[in-house]
Amino acid sequence: MKTFKQLYALIEKDIIAQLRTKDMLSAMFIFILLAFVILNFGFFEVLEVIKQNPKVVGSVGGLLWVALIFAAVLGLNRTFVLEKDEGVMDGLLLAPFDRSLIYWGKFISNIIFLLIIQVLSLPVFILFFITQSFASQAWLLIITIILGDLGIVAVGTLLSAISVNTRARDLMLPILFFPVIIPLLIGVVKLSSFVFAPQSNLVTIRVWLQFLGVYDIIFLIMPFLVFDFVVED
């Protein structure tokens, strides 16, 4: 109970600060909107061909993740910036709990922020890129987004704690993050293509879902083992 109260306090503090400044949320949302506009108008003719061809129509799912992953990096980069710049991290390290709780507080806050951005940006994506109903496959999109978010935020939050202590921290997170996240990205793009395609293969879907599940479990266990070492100078 005590641990949950402490975790709640960590999350609440991030949400209050974010709602007050909106720096992370607004940067992420504006980036996604810009990405969708550029992709829509830049590849207008190509997209028209794709939308007419049932064999390749699912590939628009990739466009969703192009925007989401770069927006996520933008937000994840700021995860520990306030703690580092204002020197509050030492204050958190003084608290009487297992230090991985600091990670879980940031993890849950980041998941909430990413989900808010996705809820706001998905209608725009559908408006720009989707012409046929995918209601019957909506469950798959929801599961893909949840599994994708868990992996992205699990990896990103941990690497953000590492990169914030480096001199070129804005550069460091993408350099560390993208090689590690590529397997997950392939998985979410594959699964998203099944969402927007008229036909899908349930066996393949199950394999990719299992793959994402295993990936998430690995990177959700890791912080328990390494976060204590990451936050020590």
Next chain:
Amino acid sequence: MNKTETDNYLEVKNLSKIFGRRKVLSDINFFLGKGEFVTVFGPNGVGKTTLIKILSTILNPTKGDFCLEGVSAKRDPVFIRQNIGVLSHNPYLYPDLTAYENLRFFSHLFSVEKVDERIDYLLELVGLSERRFDLVRTFSRGMQQRIAIARALLHEPALIFLDEPHSGLDPLAVEVLDETIGGLRKSGTTFIMTTHSLEKGLVLADRALILSAKGVVFNEPTKDVKVGDFKDIYLKQVSG
């Protein structure tokens, strides 16, 4: 001198810290009695802040250990953190939260009971009750440090570390800090303070420690030491 039970309230044993190739602390040994006020003096870069960070479990020592009430920091760092408060030159406050929100946040981290009552009392103590709903970002350095005093005292720690707490403070904040320290000393709180001010450090302390690259080179009660004499001792110890 006979050791009493309270002499070993805090026991520091062979503490060393190495950053990369640089040895910052080398075999630090001392003990502290309950209710005692010890000031740690030393030149810049000798490791005073590192010592405070290790004793407050922010950093792990490369070698050695310390015990609070017989409990080893290596075995139970959470016990240490429950019993200590740290007031540094950095206030450890979130600028985009109000004073009240900051104190409520840290109260929850330290599982403080009757949170609002405690915050009301501490804000009154540091004279910032009327600014409780203002963002910390809008506070002056002295006011932030006064909120930091409240933050450090939220969970009523028995041992308080003061890392150059007077640096950059306005006279009012210095007065608030000194009055608070005085009140806490009467109630039996133990203190370790680092400072560059020989006079301030000596006036407040029961015992003075001088830290040099060789380790603790001076560890004596302050009651018979005059500031002028201590300055000579200090210069001799840190230059030798």
